Structures are given as structure tokens and as C-alpha cells.
Amino acid sequence: MHPYESIRTEMLRRINDQSWPAGFTLPREEDLADEFGVARGTIRRALASLSEAGLIERKRRAGTRVVDRRGHRSTLTIPIVRHEIEARGGRYGYQLICVDEAAASPLDPALFDGAPLRHVRCLHLSDGKPFQLEDRLINLDAVPEATDETFETISPNEWLVQRAPYSFIRTALRAERAHQIDQDHLGLEAGAPVFVIERQTRFRDAPLTAVRLSNRADEFEIITESGDLL
Amino acid sequence: MHPYESIRTEMLRRINDQSWPAGFTLPREEDLADEFGVARGTIRRALASLSEAGLIERKRRAGTRVVDRRGHRSTLTIPIVRHEIEARGGRYGYQLICVDEAAASPLDPALFDGAPLRHVRCLHLSDGKPFQLEDRLINLDAVPEATDETFETISPNEWLVQRAPYSFIRTALRAERAHQIDQDHLGLEAGAPVFVIERQTRFRDAPLTAVRLSNRADEFEIITESGDLL
DNA sequence: AATTTCAATATGTATAGACATATTGAACGC
DNA sequence: GCGTTCAATATGTCTATACATATTGAAATT
CATH class of the missing domain: 1.10.10.10 (Winged helix-like DNA-binding domain superfamily/Winged helix DNA-binding domain)
Structure with a gap:
């Protein structure tokens, strides 16, 4: 020692x-x-x-x-869905649902105060079964390359990770009743619980993207372990 | 710089x-x-x-x-309920529900392989309204002082933080349908979503305590911000 | 081929001294 | 009283050097 x-x-x-x-x-x-x-x-x-x-x-x-201890701290990693699915031994699948129907998005466009936006909704599948629904807004001023991307074969998640470095992230975790879109695409009944991850990323004060990821509650959890000092 | x-x-x-x-x-x-x-x-x-x-x-x-980036990392702090409630301007209230009815616990006693256990169920209130339901098992071999504590006025959460240093924590976050006990004590209808935090702490390989904290989904979320490098 | 041995190596730790700089609390002037 | 100025101070950064030690990859052995 x-x-x-x-x-x-x-x-x-x-x-x-x-x-x-x-x-x-x-x-x-x-x-x-x-x-x-x-x-x-x-x-x-x-x-x-x-x-x-x-x-x-x-x-x-x-x-x-x-410090006056006000809680337990731990580091959590929110995995890229594809890795999450493959780590569980599932076969990853991707399916684009729609593009640029921002009006239908559960995210608040006001976050980008007026910037031109791209809206993408897509589905991540495990062994062909719906696993996670992704609803995303992308700031085209900050990421102009997104204008010409169709997202038909690559998920915006992975596309962005490769391209857009961020300097700030804000993540919110919530339990929600399934929205209509969750029911439709995750195959849930009305009122079923979903685990929602909502994230906004910025780069030097410019908002880059906001995303809502909803997961079937019966198949999703976040686990963090911290083997501390001592 | x-x-x-x-x-x-x-x-x-x-x-x-x-x-x-x-x-x-x-x-x-x-x-x-x-x-x-x-x-x-x-x-x-x-x-x-x-x-x-x-x-x-x-x-x-x-x-x-x-590193091959496999996700977003951030540090999350799970606050002590009392502080969470007071930070929102609420009046904190505590209410013991029952002690040593381990059979009814949603937690798995097998985690402690045979050690004598204390079971405590209690409620944390905000302005008199149920906010969080706590269901806890305590290993009496590891924390013998808990044998004589009634937990009538202090929550096991705070009691333990003061007394028992830990060296390892495992936290799981989930969305669930309200159990019967959640419905009864948080005042929810059948099927309502709850945000569940489940945590186990150990000290040098001895399991200390396991807890399930369930929260009304409509009043609870976890937010983490990480203003990173750059 | 499988196993052991061993020296080379890149990171990890410790020391000691110098300087930088945010904050504080007190002295000062209004 | 109330704001401003300023020197003292504890933490933050940097340098240069020495030694420690886990791992590796290859050589030697079984």
C-alpha cells in the first residue's frame, strides 16, 4: 500500500x-x-x-x-443502444420511422430558440423486437451535415457520436406512462410504464441536439457500481 | 489557461x-x-x-x-430524500410503517445469505403528502446497533449514513408498475408508474443493507449535468 | 507446444523547491 | 454604515529527479 x-x-x-x-x-x-x-x-x-x-x-x-454528505454519488454510463443490445446477446436492428415531423415530437423545440431543426424518430430493435424508441431534434446551424443525411441506415445516435464533439450534457431520467407513440412503436398497452432518458448536449453554448429515449420498463434498467476507496 | x-x-x-x-x-x-x-x-x-x-x-x-466510446458517462447524485424535499421548498415528514415483516419485502433476503436481518418500511412525506416509500433490509451481523433502534423518529437512511461507512455500492434504476405497497402508501392507482431506486451497500465484502426506494413518477426525476472538458 | 523465467519498459509514486492566483478579512476612505 | 483596496494565505500548477512496480514479449526450459 x-x-x-x-x-x-x-x-x-x-x-x-x-x-x-x-x-x-x-x-x-x-x-x-x-x-x-x-x-x-x-x-x-x-x-x-x-x-x-x-x-x-x-x-x-x-x-x-x-462535505456535509447529501447523498450517494456514482458514475453512470448510458450505453449506446446497439452495444447494450449486443452485450445482452441480442441481434441489433434499426428502423427509421419518420423525419421532420417535429410538431409531433415530445421534445420542446424552444430549447433551440428558433434555430432550424431536423427531427428524427426511429426504433432500435433487439432480435427484431422493439427495444428503444428514439425521438431526436438536431440543430442544423450547429451540425449542418445533418441536412443531407437521411438516417435510413444509421441511427442519429451513432451518426452524431462520430461527428459532433460536445462539451456539455444534461441528462434526465424519468419513469413515465407510455405516450401514444411509445404504445405504437414499443408495443405497449395504454398506461404501461416506460423508462425515459432525456438528454441535451451543447458545444460551447450552442445547443446541438436533444433526444428522448424511451424503453420498455420490463426490459430496461440502469445499473451503476462504485467500488470506492477503502 | x-x-x-x-x-x-x-x-x-x-x-x-x-x-x-x-x-x-x-x-x-x-x-x-x-x-x-x-x-x-x-x-x-x-x-x-x-x-x-x-x-x-x-x-x-x-x-x-x-477508449472506444461506448456511451455517455456522467456522475449522478442520488440525494437523501429529506434534502431533496427541502431543496424543493417542501416540509419534510417521516412516518414509520412497519418493522420486521421481512416476508412482505420486495427485496431479496438471499443477498445476505442467512445473516439475521432487520426489515424497515417507512414513508417520506413532502408537505404531508407521500413522496417516497422506503423498504430496507439491514444486516444485523454487520450493523448490530440496528437491533435496538426502533426507527420511529429517524429514517434508516439517515441513521445508516451517520453510522455505517461503506466501501461498495450498487445502484439500479428502474421504471416499474406500482406494487401493491406502492399503491397503498404513495396513493397511486393500480398500474401507475413508479421510479424505483434499488441500492445495496457493502463494507469489505460484508453486505450491509439493501433498499428499495419508490417514487411517484409524476413528482420525481433524476438530473445530472456534466460540463465537461473543453 | 506449453510453461517458466527474466529483463525491458511505460506508467505510478514520492520529493523538494518555486511560483501563480483566487479569496478572504481587515484596514481604509467616503 | 458601506464600499474599496490590498496584503496575507491556502490551494493550484510546474519542474526535475529518483525510484517502484505491474506487464509484456521474448528467450529458455520442460
Whole structure:
């Protein structure tokens, strides 16, 4: 075990047993370095790790404080559907439903304040069965190449990942009653639950795309594991 | 802008425009240091950041490779209900429903292979209205203090956060049709959708607790924003 | 062919010293 | 009182060097 790890473990202990209670300001890095008998860099390595994990907050001049834990943090990965399906051993299928019927979209075009938009609705299938319905708006000012793309054989999801780097994402996860379009394309009865992922991406303040992905609740879940410190 | 940031930006550019395609092995740190005219530490700082973001993978001796992007990663925080409710300006309320009726739990006791368990079911209210139903199993071997706790005034959630450090969490997010208990306690009709968070925590391989949190779908969503690099 | 051994190598960690810079809290002027 | 100025300070960054160590790929052995 490396010095910075044992130091981190000791710090964790102090946080857990309240020697360093929530809100407490830790000693300065140099003092900690003295206490533990290591260089400042090593202390910083330990603190960086705790900061990463969300247990402490660091601010210049103000010092390092123990965070008042307001929840569990974890990193979640929302997979590209095709990979998700193939990982489960299914055969991936893609089907375009319609293009440029934006009026029918469950997404709010106001997000793009007036920019010209492309609307795509398509279906991702697992072994020929509907798995995920995708409803997407694309900002043609930001991604002009999308004007000439028909999306007949490639899903906008994959098309965009290849082409458009983003700098900001906002993702919302919800449970919803199936909309009419969900019922039609995912083969659900009225009122059935769907798991909805809604995502907006921007690149330097320009909204690129917004998407609503709806999944049959009986076949979809998101799992995240975090084997933390200690 | 610091040197390591501009270097990271340039590396990002190379990844995005495929100069460094997925699977590509980057030059060694020292060569990069030469190329960019900085110390190795500065290169490491930039690479650490990209590694964090999941864009590259690093392995000793094997080098650094560009990851084949399989999805969007983001950090999500599942808040403690009380804070969630108060943040929305609601008045938090807590109500114990029953203790030690494990047979009725939607959770699988097999997770704890035979350890003695405590079962708690309770309700979190916002302005007196049901908001979240909590169904929890606690491993009494791992958290013996729970034997004498009645949970009449404090929720097991908060009680545990204070007491039991964990080293591993697994969280699952699902949309479900309301169970009978969801209908009864959240005031839902049969078939209504609920947003379910299921979490298991362990400490050094000992399962500590498992919990199912169900929320009215019409009042609950999880949002994560990640203002990434660039 | 299968297994073991082993040295080369790229990343990981630690040190120590220098400088940069956001923030704070106090002193100052209005 | 109220805003402004400014120096002190703790964290952030960078450099240069040394050593540690997991992995690999090839050579040696079974």
C-alpha cells in the first residue's frame, strides 16, 4: 500500500468517526505533510482522491472542508443502444420511422430558440423486437451535415457520436406512462410504464441536439457500481 | 489557461478528429513531454484528466490507449430524500410503517445469505403528502446497533449514513408498475408508474443493507449535468 | 507446444523547491 | 454604515529527479 493510500484511509477514518465532522476545515496541506511525515505532493494526492469521491471540498485560500454528505454519488454510463443490445446477446436492428415531423415530437423545440431543426424518430430493435424508441431534434446551424443525411441506415445516435464533439450534457431520467407513440412503436398497452432518458448536449453554448429515449420498463434498467476507496 | 489544460484540449482535438482514433496507443509520457515542451508531470496531469473523463485507458507498461466510446458517462447524485424535499421548498415528514415483516419485502433476503436481518418500511412525506416509500433490509451481523433502534423518529437512511461507512455500492434504476405497497402508501392507482431506486451497500465484502426506494413518477426525476472538458 | 523465467519498459509514486492566483478579512476612505 | 483596496494565505500548477512496480514479449526450459 502506497503512502498516499494509507494517508487517505486514515483521513477517511477521521471523517467517518467524526474526528473531522461535516463542515470541519482540515489543516493546511503543509501541516498535514508535517504530521504524516511526507511531502506536500503526497498529501495532495490523498486529498485529490477524497475530493474526487465527493467527501471533501477544496477552495483556494479558504482551505479544505469536509462535505456535509447529501447523498450517494456514482458514475453512470448510458450505453449506446446497439452495444447494450449486443452485450445482452441480442441481434441489433434499426428502423427509421419518420423525419421532420417535429410538431409531433415530445421534445420542446424552444430549447433551440428558433434555430432550424431536423427531427428524427426511429426504433432500435433487439432480435427484431422493439427495444428503444428514439425521438431526436438536431440543430442544423450547429451540425449542418445533418441536412443531407437521411438516417435510413444509421441511427442519429451513432451518426452524431462520430461527428459532433460536445462539451456539455444534461441528462434526465424519468419513469413515465407510455405516450401514444411509445404504445405504437414499443408495443405497449395504454398506461404501461416506460423508462425515459432525456438528454441535451451543447458545444460551447450552442445547443446541438436533444433526444428522448424511451424503453420498455420490463426490459430496461440502469445499473451503476462504485467500488470506492477503502 | 494553464499548460496542462491547453495540452488536454489539444489531445481532445486529436481524439475527436481521429488523429488519435479509438484503440490508438499514444506516445509515451516522456515523448509527449518533449513534444509539448513541458515536464512529464504536466503531461500526466493532462492525461489524468482525460482518464477521469473516460476517454483514455492507462495501463502500466502497456501504455495509454484511446477508449472506444461506448456511451455517455456522467456522475449522478442520488440525494437523501429529506434534502431533496427541502431543496424543493417542501416540509419534510417521516412516518414509520412497519418493522420486521421481512416476508412482505420486495427485496431479496438471499443477498445476505442467512445473516439475521432487520426489515424497515417507512414513508417520506413532502408537505404531508407521500413522496417516497422506503423498504430496507439491514444486516444485523454487520450493523448490530440496528437491533435496538426502533426507527420511529429517524429514517434508516439517515441513521445508516451517520453510522455505517461503506466501501461498495450498487445502484439500479428502474421504471416499474406500482406494487401493491406502492399503491397503498404513495396513493397511486393500480398500474401507475413508479421510479424505483434499488441500492445495496457493502463494507469489505460484508453486505450491509439493501433498499428499495419508490417514487411517484409524476413528482420525481433524476438530473445530472456534466460540463465537461473543453 | 506449453510453461517458466527474466529483463525491458511505460506508467505510478514520492520529493523538494518555486511560483501563480483566487479569496478572504481587515484596514481604509467616503 | 458601506464600499474599496490590498496584503496575507491556502490551494493550484510546474519542474526535475529518483525510484517502484505491474506487464509484456521474448528467450529458455520442460
